[in-house]
Amino acid sequence: MRPSVQAKPIAFARPDVCDEARAAAARVLESGWLTTGPEVQRFQEEFAAAVGAPHAVAVSSCTAAIEIALRALRLRPGARVATPTMTFCGAVNAIVHAGLRPVLVDVDPRSLMTSPDLVEAAGPVDAMLPLHFGGDPAQVEALALAAGLPLSRLVEDAAHALGTRVGDRDVGAISGATCFSFYATKNLPIGEGGMITTADDRMAEFSGRASLHGMSHDAWRRYAPGARWRYSVEMEGLKANMTDLQAAIGRAQLRHLDAWQRRRADLADRYDRGLAGVPGIGLPHRPARGRHAWHLYVVRVEPQFGVTRDALIDTLAERGISCSVHFIPVHRHPYFQSLLGPGDGRFPGADLAFERIVSLPLYPGLRDDEVDRVCEEIADIGTSLR
Numbered sequence: 001m002r003p004s005v006q007a008k009p010i011a012f013a014r015p016d017v018c019d020e021a022r023a024a025a026a027r028v029l030e031s032g033w034l035t036t037g038p039e040v041q042r043f044q045e046e047f048a049a050a051v052g053a054p055h056a057v058a059v060s061s062c063t064a065a066i067e068i069a070l071r072a073l074r075l076r077p078g079a080r081v082a083t084p085t086m087t088f089c090g091a092v093n094a095i096v097h098a099g100l101r102p103v104l105v106d107v108d109p110r111s112l113m114t115s116p117d118l119v120e121a122a123g124p125v126d127a128m129l130p131l132h133f134g135g136d137p138a139q140v141e142a143l144a145l146a147a148g149l150p151l152s153r154l155v156e157d158a159a160h161a162l163g164t165r166v167g168d169r170d171v172g173a174i175s176g177a178t179c180f181s182f183y184a185t186k187n188l189p190i191g192e193g194g195m196i197t198t199a200d201d202r203m204a205e206f207s208g209r210a211s212l213h214g215m216s217h218d219a220w221r222r223y224a225p226g227a228r229w230r231y232s233v234e235m236e237g238l239k240a241n242m243t244d245l246q247a248a249i250g251r252a253q254l255r256h257l258d259a260w261q262r263r264r265a266d267l268a269d270r271y272d273r274g275l276a277g278v279p280g281i282g283l284p285h286r287p288a289r290g291r292h293a294w295h296l297y298v299v300r301v302e303p304q305f306g307v308t309r310d311a312l313i314d315t316l317a318e319r320g321i322s323c324s325v326h327f328i329p330v331h332r333h334p335y336f337q338s339l340l341g342p343g344d345g346r347f348p349g350a351d352l353a354f355e356r357i358v359s360l361p362l363y364p365g366l367r368d369d370e371v372d373r374v375c376e377e378i379a380d381i382g383t384s385l386r
Contacts, residue, residue: 013184013361021249028244035241043251051171060242062090069155070094072206083105083157087131087133106350113130116145136287137290141174156179160187177197178198182194182195190246209237210236210238212241213237214233267362271283274376284297324358329343360374
């Protein structure tokens with residue numbers, strides 16, 4: 001076994017915060033206006049332009065974005081919404097909170113995403129919430145066709161997919177709505193926050209109102225000089241607005257996104273080279289067309305590696321390298337089992353993948369030598385512990 005060495009720990013994720021974001025936050029704090037206001041408006045405009053969408057609506061999280069976008073579809077209560085079981089629980093909770101019925105769909109154990117055949121086998125549905133897993137582009141149009149749905153009935157879970165391209169189209173203006181995340185570990189880290197992008201005027205108008213109690217005017221429009229204080233509530237809403245402090249940080253971070261994305265792609269390539277010769281380590285799926293955003297770098301620990309996935313994670317942690325697993329399939333959680341029934345044998349692809357996948361450290365500030373160290377440690381563990 002490799003002798004213990006005192007090396008600096010490698011975090012699984014570490015958000016980059018640019019100097020301009022720090023200055024923007026200080027500027028907003030000094031302004032005295034902290035909640036939804038002019039910074040949110042500008043962030044929406046700049047983000048929409050960045051992804052090529054006519055509209056963008058800033059909200060408190062991607063989970064809130066999904067719920068609001070699904071509500072905007074105006075489906076009947078209990079309508080069936082297909083989504084992969086290999087996803088974050090918050091996405092499925094959003095379906096439930098919207099008054100709809102999740103229909104879990106199995107995934108391909110290599111791409112970790114669902115396929116047209118698997119969608120078709122899941123039976124008839126009224127809408128779909130596909131996930132661009134890890135930033136890998138989902139087959140959006142093919143999935144819609146397999147489900148017999150127009151693209152307007154798809155709400156894309158793009159929590160991982162800022163910078164993803166499906167074919168020659170940027171994720172953000174393909175389906176009825178697209179939902180992004182600005183959580184601390186995401187490709188555009190703000191800390192918290194989300195965005196709905198759409199080409200549908202009604203979707204945008206509904207989302208804007210629904211995100212703030214269904215009110216006709218937000219606080220900025222009611223309290224700005226010369227504004228009217230009266231407002232009306234004409235629809236059901238929730239409290240899911242973004243603050244100017246978040247938006248100012250997001251606007252500054254957005255200017256660095258292209259450089260950060262290039263760095264993520266370079267790091268993924270370096271991982272590929274470093275792990276290509278390690279027996280039993282399966283490299284991440286890469287799209288034949290389009291562009292991967294590389295939010296996650298997920299490898300598969302195959303039986304021939306000689307060490308289980310859990311043992312690999314534990315040993316890497318002992319050597320100062322933090323990893324994670326994305327995700328525990330939804331059908332394995334007790335709440336969803338009670339809601340949707342047991343998953344016994346219904347999701348063989350997800351069950352197989354879950355026992356083998358591990359997400360390695362990946363973020364723009366990760367150094368080349370740190371990637372090399374991760375690869376060397378994995379190779380050593382496979383040799384010394386098997």
